[in-house]
Amino acid sequence: MLIAPALLFSGAFFFLPMALSLLWSFTDYNGLQPFTWAGLANYTDLLSDPVFLRACWNTVVFGVVTMTIGPLLGLLSALMLNQRIPARAFFRAVYFVPVTTSLVVVSTMWKMLLNDQGLLNKLIVAVGLQPHDWLSDPGTALYAVSAASIWQGFGFETVVFLAALQSLPSELYDASAVDGAGPIHQFWHITLPGLRPTMVFVYVVGIIGAFQAFDQVFVMTQGGPINSTTTVVYYLVQRFQALDLGHASATAYLLVLTLGLLSFIQLRLGKRFA
Amino acid sequence: MPSRRASTRRAVVRLAAPAALCVALSACSLIGTGSVEPPKAGTGKASGSVTVWDYYGSATPIKPAIAAFEKAHPEIKVNYQAYDYDTMQDKLSVSISSGSAPDLATADMTWVPTYAANGALADLSKISGGKVNGQPIEEQYTPGGLAAMSYQDHYVTALYDFDAYALYYRKDILDKKHLQVPKTWDELRSVSAAMAEDTNGDGKPDKYALQVLPDTFHYAQLLFQNGGAILSPDQSKAAFGSTAGVSALEYMKSLLTSGGGLYWGVEQGDSTGLPGIKDERIGMFLNGPYMMGVLKDGAKEQSGRWAVAPAPYSQQPGSYLGGTGLVIPTSAPNPSAAWVLAQFLLQPKQQELVYTKAGAAPATTAALASPVLSAPDPYFGGVSEFPVFRTAMSTASPFPYVASWPDIDTALTDAVTAVLINKATPGQALDKAASRVDSALAR
Numbered sequence: 001m002l003i004a005p006a007l008l009f010s011g012a013f014f015f016l017p018m019a020l021s022l023l024w025s026f027t028d029y030n031g032l033q034p035f036t037w038a039g040l041a042n043y044t045d046l047l048s049d050p051v052f053l054r055a056c057w058n059t060v061v062f063g064v065v066t067m068t069i070g071p072l073l074g075l076l077s078a079l080m081l082n083q084r085i086p087a088r089a090f091f092r093a094v095y096f097v098p099v100t101t102s103l104v105v106v107s108t109m110w111k112m113l114l115n116d117q118g119l120l121n122k123l124i125v126a127v128g129l130q131p132h133d134w135l136s137d138p139g140t141a142l143y144a145v146s147a148a149s150i151w152q153g154f155g156f157e158t159v160v161f162l163a164a165l166q167s168l169p170s171e172l173y174d175a176s177a178v179d180g181a182g183p184i185h186q187f188w189h190i191t192l193p194g195l196r197p198t199m200v201f202v203y204v205v206g207i208i209g210a211f212q213a214f215d216q217v218f219v220m221t222q223g224g225p226i227n228s229t230t231t232v233v234y235y236l237v238q239r240f241q242a243l244d245l246g247h248a249s250a251t252a253y254l255l256v257l258t259l260g261l262l263s264f265i266q267l268r269l270g271k272r273f274a
Numbered sequence: 275m276p277s278r279r280a281s282t283r284r285a286v287v288r289l290a291a292p293a294a295l296c297v298a299l300s301a302c303s304l305i306g307t308g309s310v311e312p313p314k315a316g317t318g319k320a321s322g323s324v325t326v327w328d329y330y331g332s333a334t335p336i337k338p339a340i341a342a343f344e345k346a347h348p349e350i351k352v353n354y355q356a357y358d359y360d361t362m363q364d365k366l367s368v369s370i371s372s373g374s375a376p377d378l379a380t381a382d383m384t385w386v387p388t389y390a391a392n393g394a395l396a397d398l399s400k401i402s403g404g405k406v407n408g409q410p411i412e413e414q415y416t417p418g419g420l421a422a423m424s425y426q427d428h429y430v431t432a433l434y435d436f437d438a439y440a441l442y443y444r445k446d447i448l449d450k451k452h453l454q455v456p457k458t459w460d461e462l463r464s465v466s467a468a469m470a471e472d473t474n475g476d477g478k479p480d481k482y483a484l485q486v487l488p489d490t491f492h493y494a495q496l497l498f499q500n501g502g503a504i505l506s507p508d509q510s511k512a513a514f515g516s517t518a519g520v521s522a523l524e525y526m527k528s529l530l531t532s533g534g535g536l537y538w539g540v541e542q543g544d545s546t547g548l549p550g551i552k553d554e555r556i557g558m559f560l561n562g563p564y565m566m567g568v569l570k571d572g573a574k575e576q577s578g579r580w581a582v583a584p585a586p587y588s589q590q591p592g593s594y595l596g597g598t599g600l601v602i603p604t605s606a607p608n609p610s611a612a613w614v615l616a617q618f619l620l621q622p623k624q625q626e627l628v629y630t631k632a633g634a635a636p637a638t639t640a641a642l643a644s645p646v647l648s649a650p651d652p653y654f655g656g657v658s659e660f661p662v663f664r665t666a667m668s669t670a671s672p673f674p675y676v677a678s679w680p681d682i683d684t685a686l687t688d689a690v691t692a693v694l695i696n697k698a699t700p701g702q703a704l705d706k707a708a709s710r711v712d713s714a715l716a717r
Contacts, residue, residue: 030677031371032392045717051684051710111543117555131476135541136695222540225488225691242680243367243388 025249032243042250052251054227055235058142062231063210065146066153071202073150074157075195079187081158082165092162099155107219110148111135114220135221138228145216145229152216153209157202164198165191200270204263211259320610321349327379328354329362330598333567335627335634336380336619343618350611366603370394375603377612381431383422383596384673384683390425391677396602398429401613406432406620406638414620414638418595422672431599432616433637435628437562438670439495439593440662442569444469444557445581445655447482455583459499459525462586466534469557482557483536485547486529488691490673490683491594492560495585496522498592498671504682505674510715512708514686515701523700525588527693537694548572560585562596563663567633570653577652582659584666595670597637635663642667681714 025042029035046052081092098106113119114134121131134144172190181189214233217223223230223238230238232255239248328336340352355376357365363385369375370389381389389395399411406414415423415433422436423429441462443455447469456462462484470479486492494504502518505511513519529535536555538547546568550556552575559565569580585593600616602609618624625641628634636642647660673679689707692698698706 030392031367032389032394108543111541115541115543125474133539133541136537136539138695138697141541220541224540224688225695226688226697238680238684241364241367242678243392 021249021252024245025253027246029245029249030243031245035246038246042246043254046247046250046254051227051230052232052235055230055232058227058229059211059213059231061142062146062149062213063207065143066149066210067203067206069146070150070154070206071157071161071199073154074202075161077154077158078161078165079191081162092159095158096155098152099159101152103149103152103215104219106152107148107216110144110151110216111220114144136225138225141221141225141229145213145220148220149210149213149216153206157206160198160202161195164195168194197270200266204266204270207262207266208259211255211262319349320608320614322608322611323351323353324378324608324611324615325353325355325376326612326615327357327362327366327376329357329359329380329382330632331356331358333632335624335631338627338631339619339624342624343615346618347614350614352615370603370605373605375605377602377606377608378615379601379603380434381599381601383431383433383437383599384679386425386431386599386601387673387675387679388677389601390430390675394604395425395430396604396606396609398423398432398602398613400428401602401609402429402617407617414640416639416642416668418667418670418672419637422595422597423599425675431601432620434598434600434619434625435564435632435634436595436597436637436663436667436670437564437635438595438663438666439491439560439562439585440659440666441583441585442559442561442565442580443583444482444576444579446579447557455581456586457584458586459496459588463525463529463532463534466529466558467532468534470534470536472533479533479536480555483555484529484534485538485550485556485559486526486535486694487538487545487547488687488694489545490686490690491596493523493526493686493690494594494673495560495592496526496588498594499585499587499590500525501589504686505676505711505715509674509676512682512711512715515704515708519704520700523690523693523704526690527700530694539691539695546572551576563635563660564633566651566653566659570633578655581654581657582662584662591666591669593666593670595667595672597635629660635660635667676715678711678714678717682711685710685714 024035026038026040027035028038028042077095081088081095085091115121116131116133116136120134124131132140134140168191172194173186176186176190211231212233213231214237217229217231217234218237221229223234232251236248236251236255239245239251326336326340328334330336334356337354337356340354344350344352359382362380363382366375366379366381366385386395402411404411411429412420418438419433419436420429423431423433441456448455448465451469453465453468454461456465466484470483471481472479473481497504497514497519500518500522502516502522503513506513530537536550538545538550538556542549546561546565547556547559548568551559551569551573566582569576584591600619602612602616606612620638622638622640622644625636625638626644626646628636628641629644629647636644636647641647642664647664648658650656650658651660674682676682685707689698689703692703692706693700697703
């Protein structure tokens with residue numbers, strides 16, 4: 001009885017909609033007219049749709065870029081902030097400010113920075129180089145969007161790594177120092193192994209977040225130019241806006257399956273190496 | 275550090291988000307498997323309450339008319355709800371599918387094909403009895419306007435404001451350079467090249483250039499002017515890959531390569547081009563009458579410098595015809611009263627508000643003849659530029675009314691973008707787009 005309200009709420013607003021979405025993924029439902037059964041047609045359509053396949057590729061590239069550079073920057077800044085440096089509290093706050101800022105605001109700011117008349121191009125011209133249309137060039141647009149996401153997100157990774165660093169027992173460092181280990185040895189043999197569970201957490205959460213990228217794409221490029229920044233979730237929203245709920249639902253479930261599989265692998269690997 | 279259990283739980287919650295996103299977007303339609311009720315056509319005197327959704331924003335011409343309407347029709351109470359343009363389409367779709375649709379709503383004419391093809395819009399021919407404010411509908415609109423309002427031989431929307439493109443240009447710069455207003459494609463290319471300046475020597479114009487937008491609207495104008503069409507007459511196949519379509523896109527590209535055009539992609543952040551107008555990167559652009567209001571509000575310091583002329587063309591004048599329609603969803607609770615309000619909004623006095631409040635162009639012929647619209651406009655050097663748009667409307671064509679219009683729009687925009695940024699030739703890009711469009715139409 002005590003959990004009944006929570007169960008009712010979850011059922012009505014979470015599990016039932018998910019079940020309906022699963023049902024719709026096998027239909028041609030458009031939200032306006034009665035649906036007809038489509039079997040696996042929505043899924044096979046998606047797997048032969050070049051825009052969807054491009055969106056998948058973009059999402060993978062976005063995930064790889066952001067989850068390579070972001071955690072690395074987070075770890076480096078956490079290591080720096082874990083030292084007794086002047087104004088440490090100030091830097092901790094500064095690194096975390098972008099995380100607390102709306103992604104829409106951050107994306108708008110980066111869009112202005114990367115505009116053909118933006119600050120970045122002005123700096124490039126000032127040092128005698130040719131300006132570049134970062135967001136108009138399909139070859140650079142996705143990386144530009146990734147840069148904004150990394151900048152916004154690595155403060156979170158910094159805080160998580162910093163907390164983990166501070167929980168590592170100082171006795172290990174003291175003992176290794178007595179045995180003659182230098183900072184590099186200590187990093188490889190104490191710090192890094194100690195951070196493995198944190199890394200699993202950062203990567204699981206980060207990859208799921210990367211695969212759900214939408215806001216920055218919507219604000220900075222709207223999926224263009226020529227779908228070069230269209231992500232899976234952006235594609236999903238486009239399908240919804242076109243009242244194509246069958247394909248939108250199928251996209252959602254393909255994403256759920258992919259993320260489920262990735263997370264399972266990550267967690268298993270994390271367990272194995274912990 | 276969070277425990278692994280906690281991180282896993284959080285991961286599971288986040289994992290479910292895509293599915294939740296999809297359903298959240300349509301969560302309100304849990305029950306709605308989409309059966310669309312037939313319209314309850316008005317019989318007898320309309321009364322009760324009318325819910326109206328309006329996307330015009332702070333410059334709305336609808337809200338100021340509500341008080342006058344309620345005074346004239348005390349038996350009808352209006353529940354006015356303002357929405358923002360960017361989210362209105364999603365909200366309208368969800369409300370229609372969940373059976374909680376408003377009685378009357380403003381709808382961009384580019385949304386109408388999808389709604390109409392899915393039976394979501396009430397048959398205004400039936401509700402209206404073929405008349406608006408006591409006059410036959412056919413006498414209230416231009417032929418182009420009537421075509422835009424029609425789907426399968428009946429009216430599904432009442433055009434409230436219209437959008438058809440003309441050429442805006444910096445008259446002061448044209449005069450200073452002793453250039454004539456272009457009337458043909460060739461003239462537009464040569465005049466824009468002569469007008470534009472490359473002040474920083476990077477090979478691209480950065481002063482007084484012609485704005486070139488990579489979108490379906492601007493390409494469609496060139497396509498129509500060149501005698502082409504977007505779809506085949508039976509609307510089953512793409513038709514823009516024709517010779518007319520390819521040469522229209524080649525011409526669009528040549529506006530950039532000639533040195534007079536300035537590519538204005540999504541990353542510029544404002545499709546009106548206002549930032550470029552204000553800093554004078556843009557000296558010419560093709561756009562609709564609403565831009566008169568945008569200029570007056572956003573570039574006050576350029577008062578007296580702008581003028582409007584008919585859009586230059588190759589074979590025949592042409593433009594896409596869009597704007598805002600008043601729609602009554604099929605599931606609207608009170609369609610009869612909604613139509614009473616719609617008619618009130620279409621009366622000349624209220625239609626003038628479209629121009630005076632929103633800076634847009636009213637759509638009815640009676641309003642188009644209003645002296646208010648023909649009054650000298652100080653912003654445009656004491657000249658009334660509105661008649662140019664009235665003429666443009668007479669030769670403009672609406673986009674095809676097919677359910678897969680959003681897919682067609684996206685495919686065409688991608689093709690135009692690919693050509694303008696040198697990633698494909700016009701033939702290649704349009705062939706690829708045609709293939710996507712044919713697949714979408716087949717679905």
